[in-house]
Amino acid sequence: MNQVLDEIFLTHTSPFHLSGKAFELLTDVFLFYDFSVTGLIQSIKYCMMDHYYGDNMKSLCCQPDMLEETILNLSKEDLESIRQLMSFRPFLEQQDCRAKISLFEDDNYFRDVLYKQMNRLYDYLYSFYLCVRLLHAFVQDIPKNLLGKTVREIYTKCAVQDIVETTAFKECMQLLNFQSQMKLVETIKNGLKVVNTSLQNVSPVKPLQVTPKKNNMEDVIVNNHLGEGFVKNVRVHLLMFLRQIEKANTEATIITNSMETDDDVENVPGNRYKLKEKLLKATRVDRVQSEFEMVRLRFVSYLEEVFAKGLQPPHTQTFYEILFFNDVSNVKKQIVGSPRGALHTALSNPAHYLQCTCCQLASSESVVGSLPDLCLAYKLHRECGKHINLYDWLQAFAAVLRPDDDEDRHQHPVVQSRFTRAVAELQFLGFIKSSKRKTDHVMRLTW
Secondary structure, rough: HHHHHHHHHOOOOOEEEEOHHHHHHHHHHHHHOOOOOOHHHHHHHHHHHHOOOHHHHHHHHOHHHHHHHHHHHOOHHHHHHHHHHOOHHHHHOOOOOOHHHHHOOOOOHHHHHHHHHHHHHHHHHHHHHHHHHHHHHHHOOOHOOOOOHHHHHHHHHHHHHHHHHHHHHHHHHHHHHOOHHHHHHHHHHHHHHHHHHHOOOOOOOOOOOOOOHOHHHHHOOOOOOOOHHHHHHHHHHHHHHHHHHOOOOOOOEEOOOOOOOOOOOOHHHHHHHHHHHHHHHHHHHEEEEOHHHHHHHHHHHHHHHHHHHHOOOOOOOHHHHHHHEHHHHHHHHOOOOHHHHHHHHHOOOOOOHHHHOOOOOOOOOOOOOOOHHHHHHHHHHHHOOOOEEEEHHHHHHHHHEEEEEEHHHOOOOOHHHHHHHHHHHHHHHHEEEEEOOOOEEEEOOOO
C-alpha cells in the first residue's frame, strides 16, 4: 500500500489529490477493515469520480500543460462558481479596491489571475511533497517515531494542520540537536538523495503567459514563490551544511573561573556567607560549544525555516478545492459499511429498499399486515423489554396479520409457521436468543 500511495498519489505529478482527512479515512479503512490494496484503489476511484462529477470547474484538475486551454473554455457560470470558493476570500481581501472590482466584473482579468494562481498552486505542490519526503528522511530514525514511520503518515499530519506548530515536530527538532556527527552526516545525505530525485522530475509549471498590460496584473498581490527555485535553494544549503559538519571540530572548550580568595577574610560567622559565594565562583565551569554543535544548531534552525515555508497545509492555498478532494462525509457513507444501520432500516422500513407501495408506512412506529414477516416480528419485538414472552409475541403477530378473525387466529397453522420462521430468522441475525430460565421466553440482545 505504501508503494502505491507514494509513487502514484503522493506526488506533484498527480492531477488529483486527497485532503488530509480524506486520506486518513481511506488508510484507516484499509488498515482496520479489509487490508485490501484493491479496495483502497477502488475507494480512491470513487473519490475521483465524486470530485470530477461535482461541477465543471473541476476540469481544472488536469495536467499543467492543459491548464491554459481549460481556463479559456470555462463558462461564465464556471467562473462564478470558482469565485464562490472559500479559499478565494482571503486572497480577495489582500487586494486593493481596483483589483477587487476587476476580479468580479472582468472575466478575462479573472482568467489571468486564475491561471497565475493555479501555476503557483502547482509550484506549492512540488515543494510540499518534497518537504514531506525530506521531513521523513530526517525523522524516520528518531526514537518513538513521533511523526510516524512512513511518508503517508507524515503527509496526513502535514495536510491536516500546520505541522511546524505541533509538539511532535518541535520534539523531533530537539532530538535532531542531539544527533552525533556521523549520524547527522548520514541523515543529510539521505535528504540530498530526496532533493536530487525531486529535481529530476522538473517542476511541472510552464512559464506564466504574457499578460496584456490592460489587465493590470501588477496590482495583484501574490504569495511567496516556491517551486523549483525553492528546491534548488534547499539543495545548495544542504550541501553547504554537509561540508561544514564533516569538517567541524567536535571538541568543546572548557573555561574555569578561578578567583583569588581573600587571605584577609576572617573566619567569623559574619563572613561565612561571603566565603561560600567565593568558593562557588571558584569552582564554576563554563562550557563553550564546539564548532560541530554550533553548526548543528544553525542547521536545525534552517530546517525549521524550510519546513515552515514548504509544509503549509493545503487549505491555506488559494483555489486548493479545485485539486484537493475533501468531501469526507459523503465518501464515508459510501465506503465505510454500517451493517447494523442498514439492517435496521431494511427491517423497520422495507419500502426504503424494496421501493414498493404495499410496505409504505404512515410513521416509523406503525405496522401493517403487508409487511414481510421478518419486518413485522422485528418491529413488534422492539416494543418489548429484555425478556419477550413468545405467546404474547405470537398474539400480537397474529393480530396484525388477521385483524378481522376471531380470538383463535393465533392457533392458525399458517400464522404459527410464519411466526416460527420469523423468530428463527431474528435469532440467526443476532437480535434474540433463547432463554434457559424460561423456556417460553426469548432474550432480546439489541436496543
